[in-house]
Amino acid sequence: MTKLNIGILGATGAVGQKFIRLLQNHPWFTIKALGASERSAGKPYREAANWIESIPMPGSVAELKVRNCESAEFDDVDFVFSGLDSSVATEIEADFAKAGIPVISNAKNYRTDPTVPLLVPEVNPDHIDLIKSQTFTADGSGWIVTNPNCVVVPLVTTLKPLHDAYGIEAVILTSMQAISGAGYPGVASLDILGNVIPLIGGEESKIHTEPHKLLGTMTDSGIDFADFPIQATATRVPVENGHMLSVTVGLKTKADASEVENAMKEWQSPISELGLPSAPSFPIHVHRDARYPQPRLHADSENGMQTAVGRIRNANVLDITYVAMAHNTVRGAAGGAILNAELLVEKGYLKGE
Amino acid sequence: MTKLNIGILGATGAVGQKFIRLLQNHPWFTIKALGASERSAGKPYREAANWIESIPMPGSVAELKVRNCESAEFDDVDFVFSGLDSSVATEIEADFAKAGIPVISNAKNYRTDPTVPLLVPEVNPDHIDLIKSQTFTADGSGWIVTNPNCVVVPLVTTLKPLHDAYGIEAVILTSMQAISGAGYPGVASLDILGNVIPLIGGEESKIHTEPHKLLGTMTDSGIDFADFPIQATATRVPVENGHMLSVTVGLKTKADASEVENAMKEWQSPISELGLPSAPSFPIHVHRDARYPQPRLHADSENGMQTAVGRIRNANVLDITYVAMAHNTVRGAAGGAILNAELLVEKGYLKGE
Amino acid sequence: MTKLNIGILGATGAVGQKFIRLLQNHPWFTIKALGASERSAGKPYREAANWIESIPMPGSVAELKVRNCESAEFDDVDFVFSGLDSSVATEIEADFAKAGIPVISNAKNYRTDPTVPLLVPEVNPDHIDLIKSQTFTADGSGWIVTNPNCVVVPLVTTLKPLHDAYGIEAVILTSMQAISGAGYPGVASLDILGNVIPLIGGEESKIHTEPHKLLGTMTDSGIDFADFPIQATATRVPVENGHMLSVTVGLKTKADASEVENAMKEWQSPISELGLPSAPSFPIHVHRDARYPQPRLHADSENGMQTAVGRIRNANVLDITYVAMAHNTVRGAAGGAILNAELLVEKGYLKGE
Amino acid sequence: MTKLNIGILGATGAVGQKFIRLLQNHPWFTIKALGASERSAGKPYREAANWIESIPMPGSVAELKVRNCESAEFDDVDFVFSGLDSSVATEIEADFAKAGIPVISNAKNYRTDPTVPLLVPEVNPDHIDLIKSQTFTADGSGWIVTNPNCVVVPLVTTLKPLHDAYGIEAVILTSMQAISGAGYPGVASLDILGNVIPLIGGEESKIHTEPHKLLGTMTDSGIDFADFPIQATATRVPVENGHMLSVTVGLKTKADASEVENAMKEWQSPISELGLPSAPSFPIHVHRDARYPQPRLHADSENGMQTAVGRIRNANVLDITYVAMAHNTVRGAAGGAILNAELLVEKGYLKGE
Numbered sequence A, B, C, D: 001m002t003k004l005n006i007g008i009l010g011a012t013g014a015v016g017q018k019f020i021r022l023l024q025n026h027p028w029f030t031i032k033a034l035g036a037s038e039r040s041a042g043k044p045y046r047e048a049a050n051w052i053e054s055i056p057m058p059g060s061v062a063e064l065k066v067r068n069c070e071s072a073e074f075d076d077v078d079f080v081f082s083g084l085d086s087s088v089a090t091e092i093e094a095d096f097a098k099a100g101i102p103v104i105s106n107a108k109n110y111r112t113d114p115t116v117p118l119l120v121p122e123v124n125p126d127h128i129d130l131i132k133s134q135t136f137t138a139d140g141s142g143w144i145v146t147n148p149n150c151v152v153v154p155l156v157t158t159l160k161p162l163h164d165a166y167g168i169e170a171v172i173l174t175s176m177q178a179i180s181g182a183g184y185p186g187v188a189s190l191d192i193l194g195n196v197i198p199l200i201g202g203e204e205s206k207i208h209t210e211p212h213k214l215l216g217t218m219t220d221s222g223i224d225f226a227d228f229p230i231q232a233t234a235t236r237v238p239v240e241n242g243h244m245l246s247v248t249v250g251l252k253t254k255a256d257a258s259e260v261e262n263a264m265k266e267w268q269s270p271i272s273e274l275g276l277p278s279a280p281s282f283p284i285h286v287h288r289d290a291r292y293p294q295p296r297l298h299a300d301s302e303n304g305m306q307t308a309v310g311r312i313r314n315a316n317v318l319d320i321t322y323v324a325m326a327h328n329t330v331r332g333a334a335g336g337a338i339l340n341a342e343l344l345v346e347k348g349y350l351k352g353e
Helices: A014-023 A086-098 A125-133 A152-165 A203-214 A257-266 A330-346 B014-023 B086-098 B125-133 B152-165 B203-214 B257-266 B330-346 C014-023 C086-098 C125-133 C152-165 C203-214 C257-266 C330-346 D014-023 D086-098 D125-133 D152-165 D203-214 D257-266 D330-346
Strands: A004-009 A029-036 A079-082 A103-105 A144-146 A168-177 A217-219 A222-224 A230-236 A243-251 A284-286 A307-314 A320-326 B004-009 B029-036 B079-082 B103-105 B144-146 B168-177 B217-219 B222-224 B230-236 B243-251 B284-286 B307-314 B320-326 C004-009 C029-036 C079-082 C103-105 C144-146 C168-177 C217-219 C222-224 C230-236 C243-251 C284-286 C307-314 C320-326 D004-009 D029-036 D079-082 D103-105 D144-146 D168-177 D217-219 D222-224 D230-236 D243-251 D284-286 D307-314 D320-326
Touching: A004 A014, A004 A086, A014 A029, A014 A330, A079 A086, A079 A330, A086 A103, A086 A144, A103 A330, A125 A217, A125 A222, A125 A330, A152 A168, A152 A203, A152 A243, A152 A257, A152 A284, A152 A307, A152 A320, A152 A330, A168 A203, A168 B168, A203 A230, A230 B243, A230 B320, A243 B230, A257 A284, A257 A307, A257 A320, A320 B230, B004 B014, B004 B086, B014 B029, B014 B330, B079 B086, B079 B330, B086 B103, B086 B144, B103 B330, B125 B217, B125 B222, B125 B330, B152 B168, B152 B203, B152 B243, B152 B257, B152 B284, B152 B307, B152 B320, B152 B330, B168 B203, B203 B230, B257 B284, B257 B307, B257 B320, C004 C014, C004 C086, C014 C029, C014 C330, C079 C086, C079 C330, C086 C103, C086 C144, C103 C330, C125 C217, C125 C222, C125 C330, C152 C168, C152 C203, C152 C243, C152 C257, C152 C284, C152 C307, C152 C320, C152 C330, C168 C203, C168 D168, C203 C230, C230 D243, C230 D320, C243 D230, C257 C284, C257 C307, C257 C320, C320 D230, D004 D014, D004 D086, D014 D029, D014 D330, D079 D086, D079 D330, D086 D103, D086 D144, D103 D330, D125 D217, D125 D222, D125 D330, D152 D168, D152 D203, D152 D243, D152 D257, D152 D284, D152 D307, D152 D320, D152 D330, D168 D203, D203 D230, D257 D284, D257 D307, D257 D320
Parallel strands: A004 A029, A004 A079, A079 A103, A103 A144, A168 A230, A284 A307, B004 B029, B004 B079, B079 B103, B103 B144, B168 B230, B284 B307, C004 C029, C004 C079, C079 C103, C103 C144, C168 C230, C284 C307, D004 D029, D004 D079, D079 D103, D103 D144, D168 D230, D284 D307
Antiparallel strands: A168 A243, A217 A222, A243 A320, A307 A320, B168 B243, B217 B222, B243 B320, B307 B320, C168 C243, C217 C222, C243 C320, C307 C320, D168 D243, D217 D222, D243 D320, D307 D320
């Protein structure tokens, strides 16, 4: 197989750096181009980035000259990953799509666009056919696919088996989110050291809405959204990586904790046979030890791509309660986007020249 | 007013030390006697205790000789505070009550006893008359009063105005609890540094049941319990002091967030006129800044005796959602017990010889 | 005594907020005016400041209209405290001094000026007479006094008794500094959570030089600097308040650990008789428990104005080694400046109109 | 090559678990036997251990039945690693050595024995010939080799090139040590969260003495110790893994910072040609970024086996100052012991039956 040449937009930011780290030895993708703001453009990446990952900057990118995030400068790549800030993603991503360069984006800007797949490969792989309804280019060569908010990933991954088996009636959750979710410099240490902040601006509205699209049904006229209320409180805790969720769920068809646990354990990922390089062997792991999962112990499980579940119990209010946790900047951001790209290669949407 | 002489049982533990700190300049109570396990008995307190409070050990207790926790050794006190471990509290507290020495206890052992008040002065002050039904002594001189679990205190304090105004139908909550709640040495740093532990053993069952007694109605035949389901998930976070709660409530009579906020703000504490030394001027403070409350900023408000509330919103599931926070070892433990004692003095249950 | 009216320059920053907190009930000083950057000027302080102190913003300042940091706008104050950033302090402080408004500054800009006292009242109170050599105004009505770097305060406070008794030959130290020393937002949580950063930009050069002026001798021609080498490594640790120092000292006249401990304990502060409101009863406290001092337990001792010392031992290299700790934003910044002002009132340099 | 069968003594403790983790896929060694205290003996390891590593317990050990730490129960292994507590290591390790089972120990008990190598392969590989002077068995089949204290490892690794090139005259250091160094449960979170503790019991005496043996010269009559004074202050900081050292060194032959940096960079490890499986490619890495090394970013470099150095500067007192950091439970404990065993295999001291 010929490797695809890829670009990374927003390459100097926290998500961009995570893309670089995760792609450094990727079997299918080669980093060919890095894009960042005007301030960085023209400099070698080594100089432009304040590298914050805990591994040394890969030598293969250190000397790459950073480009402006303009499609004209990226004609040598097969597609781009976007870790762009939402303040600039709308225009830049459209520019690339219109130029025939597919965009696999972590930004929120196009998630609610009815023609743009909001994709978690294990949850709604069939949604990728929405791509055909996109009109960025006449020949369909340019398009956008997005991955959801970092809390939504473990949420829908654990709701999916229940939605399929019993139907979801209502969800209440409280998230305890890691600082890496705020990017860099992000949360001031004076604000979070030994503390909990009960607000993450803009987070709850995404949690309230994105699951409905992800769990929706693909129809000829687009996604038929799932329809159940979600109530979220998003808090920040002094944890480096791994968002923890405390979730309580009402089910349409009643089921008890052991049935729900079995539903999660026996659930078959629709992509498990594809052998995608970044796909976890087990997208969901149900812990039996009631002290688990914990972000520091389990965020890196299966290279940060697994959602961990624990404490599945019958609830006194609604039906079932459990905790779930996933790595917010891997599974919930860059790693999720890479898995999206792998599915799109497998399905023939992405290919080399 | 003559000051009452008091004893502290479990004086070397974390709760016992907090009693000493809070009582060091108390206008009504003088620390006369300290009781601890056999290992400590006979030693000066200075030697017996591994002092962990952030103020120097008060000189007035440093040289007190630690006594065994036997009533016969405490005949010079008017009553005792108990910070005993639950593994020994049942027998020791009964021994004191039978000897005619009232016990104001922070232990959980007698909280569910139908004759023992489970007391938060602002919530259910009338429950103290349960004391009359206790049979430890023939003359009623010895009895036990308890304060609730440290999560239950901010929970019932904020539910009380809603219960009175609208009726509670259901409650779902997730707690993010401080490490000081586990005593000393308590939580290992390797377990909690940069981490969240989604289990606190034994905690949730207390949260599920104690509010029903606290919000119950005093009748001739005892407490008529409140009746609504509660679903709690108790987690530990790397915070020193202050338990944070994310609470979602269903109401019997519907009300929106602004009505609920007003109900909390306008709620009149039934003990506000009594001028008890440890009573906060405002038992509930409603923060308007959506980033608040935060344990590190607000746990010490009103000397650690205030419950802070924030983010009151209409909920997509059930009716209302908010966050609440209180100092777990002050308001939720030693300080709460001291306020209980003050109410009992005011109401004539506790007096000097 | 008539209270003096004071202004605070840089009032919205972290140091400015600490000034406000510490001055809220000051017996001698009344906050009359708050100055900040153009962006804040004209707004009520309540709106201009992102309040980060753990007490509510004092009502007395909340509605004060923030002024530009220009002397013309401060003609109603007797003097100003400066918490200005060093990038602007040189010009603004000179402007005030030239206008006849004394400046008690926490900024570093004038610390090395030979006519400006670098002052720790317990260490070098006689240095205040340097003021007379300042030429900002013809009549001597405007002048500047500074306090040292936050590490230097506990360093010189503990070196002073040794310098007097034995003479200092050399000093090696490593500091472990709290995050509050970097202001707000200051250190990114992603950088410091569960980590140590072995560099604090610009810090070591101040530690290498300021002690020589502070321990210098006042002569007719200015300060005759102390002369011994200092080698410092400044590191950042995840602590909220309190800089910890590990210090090893060579002495000119040899002395052992017990002699040094006695020298510190018996040392008489030259200002102890003055009864200055912010002066600690004991500027140095020598802990006997080898686990002490600790920033979380002892930074607030004597309202944050005490330097704590521990583990005084004979050293295998040089002569004596010990640890010292003081609250960096109180004793090491705003509180130190306030004590400087109190000394200057007492000595007649500062007075009301 | 036939793999050697090994046992682990103290297998349920923190060091024992690290041995298991590091050995799980070792090319030369197979875990055959696990020993622990009587309380654990007879149980499957899965039940006996409170597993605290952040990877799942390897399946290969989960069902191994834990044995008593008696040599008679270990006759099926070629040698043992010891992670025993020092309170029991003296007798148990002697028992194994006398039974002809070599002991590669992390315990401190035999480090000062003149016949026992205190070994860091890159520093003093020739010291292994001390084994020949051991008298545990008549035929030399049983013996003990130890690795040093976890602070001493990065200290001697960085001193070695300087000792060779210039001679060491004196060393002053302050360590900032991770909580994992205290084992499990180890440091109470209430003691260390947001804090620094300026004492680690028993640590400094090891730092003061072990380097002299490690940097000593092998002679016919044993080790001729290096002779220079060391002064250490050992502190605990809220870091999970990685001990940071701030070191100042006096040199016999003067050299400046750039010469010292070159000496470290050009230093050739005497075992670099051996290709030992756990040996880092670069035992010392000199960081040029003055913010580095940092424990959270660099403790895992080269699988936790590399010592990182930074901030090499000329010192105002003594000659040279720098910071150094290494993973305390890998390079400084279990990983160091495994590397010792690998060297001993290579040199023919350890072999299969």
